[in-house]
Amino acid sequence: MKIKIEYSNTQYTIDADGTCFTVIRHGFNTDKDSKNFGNPTETTFGYFSKMENAIKRIIKDGIGSRDEVASLQEYVNIIKDANAFIGAQLQEA
Numbered sequence: 543m544k545i546k547i548e549y550s551n552t553q554y555t556i557d558a559d560g561t562c563f564t565v566i567r568h569g570f571n572t573d574k575d576s577k578n579f580g581n582p583t584e585t586t587f588g589y590f591s592k593m594e595n596a597i598k599r600i601i602k603d604g605i606g607s608r609d610e611v612a613s614l615q616e617y618v619n620i621i622k623d624a625n626a627f628i629g630a631q632l633q634e635a
Contacts, residue, residue: 547600547631554587554603556596562589562595567603597628 545556553568565587571578587603590596603622 545632547628554600556593556600558593562591563593564589565596565599597625600628601625609611 544556546559547554547556555566555568556632557564557566567585567587569583569585571581571583573579587599588596590599604624
């Protein structure tokens with residue numbers, strides 16, 4: 543089973559194979575000096591025994607890329623919004 547999620551302008555896939563949940567982040571090569579510039583990339587972010595932990599990893603990555611998180615309350619609000627958003631996408635799948 544594969545679940546595709548877009549969060550914080552980044553594409554992720556959670557791949558469940560019966561033994562674990564694998565979080566994969568999709569992007570593009572941005573190194574202008576590389577011969578693979580612009581080609582799609584996949585980065586494995588981890589292997590998790592629970593779906594909940596896989597989702598937490600996606601949230602952590604999305605929040606880590608936000609420089610505007612200035613306070614603990616804002617951080618809490620972002621997590622609540624992300625949990626609701628990802629939960630809604632999982633219900634649709």
